[in-house]
Structure formats: structure tokens, C-alpha cells
Amino acid sequence: MHRFANPGRFMRLANAVLPWSGGLSALLIGVGLYLALFGSPADYQQGESVRIMYVHVPAAWLALFVYTVIAGASASALIWRHPLADLIAKASSPIGAAFTFLALVTGSLWGKPMWGTWWAWGDARLTSMLVLFFLYLGHMALMNAFDDATRGFRAAAILALVGFVNVPIIKFSVEWWSTLHQPASVFRMGGPTIDASMLWPLGLMALGFTLYYVSLLLLRVKSDLIEARIRARAAARGG
């Protein structure tokens, strides 16, 4: 793990991976969208509105996945002082917040025709996803709140770990409380209950979103490293 802490090595790795992850992400999202919008069947109850699922579900999965990555990076930063871990957490936070926002908005758009309401306050999953969104915002705000960047990283890392308890709550909320949001259909004991014609576009979109996140993450960490290098050079020259 610490092998890739060397910025130079990381940059070379990122430069090698980036075109592939970016291209593959675009391809997977393209194919996934085609299948989602045209190549998969309409739902027997929901009709064509079910197609929002192919954006809503992968976005929600990514929201949780990115927070888990941030929690892992925060633990790595606090325990092993891994130099890149802070940058990974910093770069991932806005992306995760965006995915959470996308999940909330697409969920709301889907909820109006399906449930008759834009939002349901009593639902455990909706509430915990909203809390996740605020946790992301708090993480970003805390990281930028200090003049000393290191303090910002450390404080945000602690916050990310404290908030991680929310992730299993989101995942299991539909099993523990039977409210409005439907229970798990893919990641559940006993395997997925969705037909392959719907599972494939879902999987492709999820994979495409994940590679999109990886590409963005690599780009942002690269630019942070370059920025640090510029600042170091400027300080050396000026000093």
C-alpha cells in the first residue's frame, strides 16, 4: 500500500490507468444507458418509469461505496499516516456528495409517480441517505475550515470514521423497518431477485459509474499532487 505513496510512482500509475478507466467508463455507461432505455423491458406495474432505476440505484450504490472508500482512506491516514490517503478522502468527498444528491433527486423523481409524493419523511432509508448527504457536506466543510491543511485532513478523517456507522444503517434500513422504500433486490441473502434483462443494464451502469468515480478520483489526486509540487517549488524559489 505504501508502495504507491510515492507521488511519482502514483502519477505514473494514474497516467497509465486514466485513459483506460475513462474510456471504459464512457463505454459501459453508454451501453448501459442504451440497454436501460431501449434494451430492457418496461415493468409490468410501473411501466416506463422503472427506467429511472438504472440511474438511481447505481448512484445510491456509488454514494455508499465512495463513503466507504473515504472511511478506509481516513483510517489509513490516521493509523498508518499514509500520505495519499488524505488526498484520496479530499478528492472523493465532492464526488460522493454528487452521487448522493443524484440518488436523492432521481429517487424523488421516481417517487412522485410511484408513491405519489416527492419525499417521505417517515422512511428510514430516505432519512439515512439525507443524513449521508449532510455528512458529506460536513466532511467537505470541515476539511476546508482550517488554515493548516493537515488539521483539516485529520479532523475530516475523524468525522468520516464517526459517520461510518450510517452506512450499515442505510444498507439494512429497508430490512429493519418496513416503510415505503422497497427492500433489497440485488445484494441480499439468497441472491438477486431481478431478471437478467434488468440486472445486466443495472450492473453495467454500476460498473460504469464506479469507473467514472475512479477516473475522477485519479484526476483530482493528480491535480492535488501537481498543485503541491508547484507550491513547494514556489516556496523554494521565494525562500
Next chain:
Amino acid sequence: MVRCFLRIVGRDVRLALRQRADASLAILFFVLTAALFPFGVGPEPNLLARMAPGIIWVSALLAVLLSLERLFLADYEDGSLELLVLAPQPLELTVLAKALAHWLTTGLPLIAAAPLLAVFYNMDLAGLPMLLLAMALGTPSLSLIGAVGAALTLGARRGGVLIPLLVLPLNVPVLIFGVLALDAALAGLNARPHMMFLGAIFLVFVVVTPLAGAAALRQAVE
């Protein structure tokens, strides 16, 4: 170690009592916030009685936030925080002691003021014992999470504004189950499941928050 714990609690409570403004400010804000809602939603008694649990809890949440910024700030600024960090007793215990002192000087007065609000809102007074019990079980969690928030934002720009953003999302479960417990009691149903959840949340927080708060304090004085 117990003596150190009690010493820190005693010191903080004494300091808070000297500046009586803090505790009274919390109660004042509590009552004031709750008093604003009837102007907004109209004075109809049934509506207010229906809304009473939620409004009392939300106002309590907001009032607890008021005194959080100063929890560690005075010690941070005059250097005693560094001494506390370097002291032989575990920093986690110090955080716990500070949170307890905060609850004694903020949470407890709020619990004392809650019956007044229950009367304001025409709440069925049969629910009063449950209100006090739920608040007694819930407000310590608010102080604990608030302590972590206060420790994380030490020395931050606009720390006072940042604390609500960090603390309120984590307070939401306490709010939800506190209101559910009170609603259940008012409806004559069993409030025990919700009280169990409040207790569980408190137990999780009483373990996690000292660890997080101590880590935050350590990186604040580095």
C-alpha cells in the same frame, strides 16, 4: 482516575455556574424557539398539541448546540487543553467528563424547562413523565456528540457555524426516537422499543465519542 474525572466535572460545572449566562441562555433559547412556532402555525390548540413532541425536541436540539463552541475553546485558548492532553489520565476520560459537565449545565436545565413548554403547547400532561424520561435518556447523547463536534472544530475558521453542520446529522436518530417515544406514550401505546433505541444510541455514543473526541483533541493541540 475517578477522582480526576470528578475533578474535571466539578471544575467545568463551577466555571459554568460562574458565568450563569450560559445555562440561562440555553433555557431562554429553548423557550424562545418553541414560542415562535405558534406564531407561525397559528394558535389552534389541537394542532399545537399534535406538534408538541417534535417542536420540544427540535428546540432542545438547537439549544444544546448553543454552548458547544465554548466547550473546549476556553481551555484551548489559555493552554490548559495541552496540559489535559499531556496529563496521565486518559484523554478519553477527560472528554467524557467535559461532556457530562456540559449535560449537567445545559441538558439538565432543558429537561427542567420542558414541562413549561408542554403546558404552552397544550400537550396532554399524561405524557409528561415520558417526556422527561426520553429527554433524560436522549440529551446525554446530544452532549456526547456535541463534544466530538466541538473538539473537531477547535481553531477552525467559523467554527461556531460549522458545529451545527457536523452535529445535527448525527443527532437525527436521537430526535427521531425521542419524538417516537413521546408520541407513543401520548397515544397510549408502548414506548419501550423507542426508549430501548435511545438507550442503545447512548451506549454506542458513550463508547465511540470519547475515542473520537480524544483523537480530535490530540490533533488540535499538535
